[in-house]
Amino acid sequence: MEFYDVVVLGAGPAGLAAGLSSYEEGANTLIIEREKYPGGILKQCIHDGFGLVEFKERLTGPEYAERFIKMVRNKKIPILTSTFVTSIKKEEEIFILSVVSKDGIIKVGAKAIILANGCRERTSKQIGIHGTRPSGVMTAGLAQYFVNIMGYLPCKKCIILGSGDIGLIMARRLTLEGAKVLGVYEVKNSPSGLTRNIVQCLNDFSIPLYLSKTITKISGDDRVEGVEICDVDENMKPIKGTEKFIECDGVILSVGLIPENEIAESLNVEIDNATKGPYVDQNFMTKVDGIFSCGNALHVNDLVDYVTESGRLAGKSAAKYASSKYKRALNPIEIPLNKFLYAVPQYIDINSDNNKVVMYLRSRDIVKNVKVIIKSRNEILYEKRYTHLNPPEMERIVFDFNRSSLNDYSIKILMQEG
Amino acid sequence: MNGGAVLGRIEKIQGEIINSVSKNIFCAEKRNSILLEGEVETYEEVIKAGKLATNRGYKGVINNIKVKGLTLPSRKHPKLIDNKLERKKVDVLIIGGGVIGSAIARELSKWEISILLIDKEDDLAVHASSRNNGMIHPGIDPNPKTKKAYYNVQGNKLYSKVAKELDVSFERCGNIVLYDAWYGKIISPVLKLRARLNGVEGMKYLSKRETKELEPYIYDDFIGSVIFPTTGIVSPYKMTIAFAENAVLNGAEVSLNTAALSIKCEDRKIIYVDTNRGRIFPKIVINAAGVHADEIAEMADDRFFTIHPRKGHILILDKKKGQFLNSIVSKPAINQSKSGTKGGGVTKTIDGNILVGPDAVEQPFKEDYSTNKENIDNIINKHFPILPLISPSDIITYFSGNRAATYEEDFIIEKSEYVKNLIHAAGIQSPGLASAPAIALDIEKMAVEVLSTMMEVKPKEKWNPYRKGIPELFKMSEKERNEYIKKRPDYGIIICRCEEISKGEIVDAINSPIPVNSLDAIKRRVRPGMGRCQGAFCTPSVAKIIEENANKNILEITKKGGESYLVVEETKKGGGAQFGIL
Incomplete structure (x- = not known):
């Protein structure tokens, strides 16, 4: 059995950054990737806009991935590709991974594990779409793979359900490739994707965006022949009598992403219902000692740059943990869920010598002129005024805390008008 | 209508139907069956009339009543046309590649005869044989003395053997029927008697505590249960495919994308069957056409029954939740005895998922597998409470299937009374999967008997009952x-x-x-x-x-044959870009 200080699961942007920073922190590091090539979903994201924070440049997905792959390769950090972790067991203080590849099953030991598995797309049945099950109904990510990696159009005349970013990107991409995108339909009364994608992918190509509408039924035997569209009420329930049939040969779904945490769950890592990713502290350690989480497996990000950042922070912490284990004292961060969708991390380890917290949060609703305040007892750790907060656009904040003043007191996040 | 004069049987039924369904229905006798014709307002009336004409001393009900304004789509056929089977002579032609047709092909492959199984779909087990929960019923549900009861119990017994021979995962997981006080008191003696009459072994009453030991995660809303330990679970499509593959390895032929379009009879004997792939000359024909079995019978001028498709919906839950269930658990509702089905429950599949359902809905479309919100929501509301740890967010997908029910609600396993070289394995609804091995053995006997009048039928010297499945590495x-x-x-x-x-x-x-x-x-x-x-x-x-x-x-490449293509054309730069994910 081979032993490593840190094993990273996933060689997408989070895993690559995690592996890199773990290595730089001095840990003997291994990255395991189930696909044939590293890069994760970036491989198929050939549009630009990646790296504005990280490199102050507009890169395409493959370019962004390439930079990290090169850094990892230059440092000779091993990446096992086409390699799949079937299970992880904790034996005393060591994690034992069962790893399958074309060479057979091997065991790998690790002091710390970083889960950088990314996320998957919600499917049509998971949002209760009814009707028949023809070919031509697919998630936006799958459509993107067909077009960008394989070079085939999955449909000629389609509608896109959901205004998530991949859906918007695919609306433009399919249009450029000669398919007709009849419209993007969003069940909510505001778009789910970034404003810049609404402008650049829909408005610039005259693709209509319909809010408060959804697909209620899919028709067609072999291929999609059409869909039934309905208006929805304020509770997002279809309104009877508003049904309209639209002829099309494809339905592309961009209706949400779900962090992949099946391995985490098998290790009894506690999952936050709000993020669908593990609870973590400011070091990105989950509630199970030695298991770290980052990137879209932790929570769904809208910018790759932050995926990289969380990977980097997780990598650094995991390396530290592997070199000298420590006992944690986790204090929860209180968050009003009527104001925020979530905030990550959800805990502060007050025993950690890392007193700098990088926090990602999303407001629940579109709000204007608010203050976000982070408080510990009566001490204000952070305060910022926002002219507006928009759920699809994640906010990143950084604050320090004074360890001695935190003892026995939790941290609270508040949102106030003003 | 039922005045003093002595009316004949048919007039009596006609009268009842006019009284309680519609004036526009006409009854007639056709050979020894009853024929219903006319036009009504709703499909419910069609079913009601059919039921009224059932078990009135006729062999079967031929229900041709139409619904005003409703045109039923014709059978879906493959678009493919070629001559692959033109002038092909076979000893046995099996129409239908579901679990019944496939099991029959397998049993018949013991003999030195040529066998051709045709199915109109791109694969075997596309219809009802893929669209069920994989339960191998114990045989408690069918009424004693029905063919259903006999074949169910016999089939169940055979499963351990056939599953082993065909290398298909099978487990006797047992099924638990929860009951409340009322149910326990009323149904219990009936169940005991029926188990004895049907030959169901091992039935046992369990206390609430004993039940909870077997299924610790179920809810508390029951007082006890009955367990049927012979109940099994199997992948219904893997089972079907295994039967057919074993038949093929023993010399039978399977032709997919092949639909029977018409049948030519002379002197009450089938001469040939026309398909989209040529004219086939069989010595005998076995009708195992599922929901279309009445249409195949009609082609041979031997229709004496009607298939009224009864739709069922099933939800599939994430394997993550599989740990919360070990077997098949249901809690019957009091008013379901007449709905023609047990009313579903929760099932742990052989692959580790939990299935929820099915329900049972009479509707006229034989090949409509669409789902709607109402039916899915009903299943969620009815069965999710049994397992408090499951929730709608665990649903990964759902599907529906159509049971090939006749009005008599029993299997038709017999040599045609009218056409000399036709055998029916029809009307096979639940528990068809459980019954398949036993049905196949009886059909085998009938087929050999009929064939023996036309040719010498010898057993194969080297019949191999074993088939190796694809290894399941995980x-x-x-x-x-x-x-x-x-x-x-x-x-x-x-x-x-x-x-x-x-x-x-x-x-x-x-x-x-x-x-x-x-x-x-x-x-x-x-x-x-x-x-x-x-x-x-x-x-x-x-x-x-x-x-x-x-x-x-x-x-x-298609999703499911026909024109269900995955992609429609190359992108502008031209397709076939090097993609190397593998």
Whole structure:
């Protein structure tokens, strides 16, 4: 059995950054990737806009991935590709991974594990779409793979359900490739994707965006022949009598992403219902000692740059943990869920010598002129005024805390008008 | 209407139907069956009239009543037309590649005869045989003395043997029927008697505590239960495919995408069957056409029954929740005795998912598998409470199927009374899967008997009852799995991350004894795409493996045959870009 200080699961942007920073922190590091090539979903994201924070440049997905792959390769950090972790067991203080590849099953030991598995797309049945099950109904990510990696159009005349970013990107991409995108339909009364994608992918190509509408039924035997569209009420329930049939040969779904945490769950890592990713502290350690989480497996990000950042922070912490284990004292961060969708991390380890917290949060609703305040007892750790907060656009904040003043007191996040 | 004069049987039924259904229905006798014709307002009236005419001393009910304004679509046929089977002579032609047709083909392959099984779909087990929960019923539900009861109990007993011979995972998981006070008091003696009459072994009453020991995660809303330990669970499509593959390995032929279009009879004997792939001359024909069995009978001028499709919906939950159930658990509702089904429950599949359902809905469309919100919501409301730890967010997909019910609600397993060389295995609804091995043995006897009047029928000297399935690597011990990968490295390349399916298994499915190359057909054999991502990740990789191993262009690859293409054309730069995910 081979032993490593840190094993990273996933060689997408989070895993690559995690592996890199773990290595730089001095840990003997291994990255395991189930696909044939590293890069994760970036491989198929050939549009630009990646790296504005990280490199102050507009890169395409493959370019962004390439930079990290090169850094990892230059440092000779091993990446096992086409390699799949079937299970992880904790034996005393060591994690034992069962790893399958074309060479057979091997065991790998690790002091710390970083889960950088990314996320998957919600499917049509998971949002209760009814009707028949023809070919031509697919998630936006799958459509993107067909077009960008394989070079085939999955449909000629389609509608896109959901205004998530991949859906918007695919609306433009399919249009450029000669398919007709009849419209993007969003069940909510505001778009789910970034404003810049609404402008650049829909408005610039005259693709209509319909809010408060959804697909209620899919028709067609072999291929999609059409869909039934309905208006929805304020509770997002279809309104009877508003049904309209639209002829099309494809339905592309961009209706949400779900962090992949099946391995985490098998290790009894506690999952936050709000993020669908593990609870973590400011070091990105989950509630199970030695298991770290980052990137879209932790929570769904809208910018790759932050995926990289969380990977980097997780990598650094995991390396530290592997070199000298420590006992944690986790204090929860209180968050009003009527104001925020979530905030990550959800805990502060007050025993950690890392007193700098990088926090990602999303407001629940579109709000204007608010203050976000982070408080510990009566001490204000952070305060910022926002002219507006928009759920699809994640906010990143950084604050320090004074360890001695935190003892026995939790941290609270508040949102106030003003 | 029922005045003093002595009316004949038919007039009496006619009168009742006019009184309680519609004036526009006309009854007549056809041979020894009853024929209903006319036009009514609703489909419910059609069913009601059919039921009124049932068990009135006729062999069967031929219900041709139409619903005003409703045109039923005709049978879906493959668009393919060729001469592959033109002037083909076979001893036995089996129409229908569901579990019944496939099991019959397997049993008949013991004999030195030529067998051709045709199915109009791109794969076997596309209709009811894929669209059920895989339960091997104990035989308690059918009324004693019905064919259903007999074949169910006999079939159940045979399962351990056939599943072993055909290398299909099968488990006697048992099923638990929960009851409340009322149910316990009223139904209990009836159940005991019925178990004895039907020959169901091992039935036992369990206290609440005993029940909870077996199923610790079920709710508390019951006082006790009955367990039927002989109940089993199997993958219904894997079972069907295994029967058919074993038949093929023993010399039978399977022709997919082949639909029977018409049948030519002379002197009450089938001369030939026309298909979209040529004219077939069989010595005998076996009708195992599922929901279309009445139409096949009609083609041979031997229709004496009616299939009224009864739809059922089933939800599939994420394997993550599989740990909360060990067997099949249901809690019957009081008012369901007349609905013609047990009312469903929760089922742990052989692959580890939980299934919820099915329900039962009479509707006229035989091949409509669409779902709607109302039915799915009803199932959620009815059955989810049994397992408090499951929730709608665990649903990964749902589907529906149509039971091939006759008005008599019993199986038709017999030589045609009218056509000399036709045998029916029809009206096979639940528990058809459980009954299949026993039905196949009886049909085998009938077929050999009829054939023996036309030719010499000898047993095969080297019939092989065994068939090796595709290895399921993720179920193996690490040592065994390692040995497989050392022999075939592609068993170590995981393509479907949710179900942990390797490239090697997919290649094996493509090259299996009945070669297939659509996504769904591969899914039935080795499960890529059956998991929580529903193929969003692995579809391109599976398509690529099909392209490489089935000699198909990506543009020709379909989801489920026909025109269900995955992609429609190349992008502007031209397709076939080097993509190397594998």
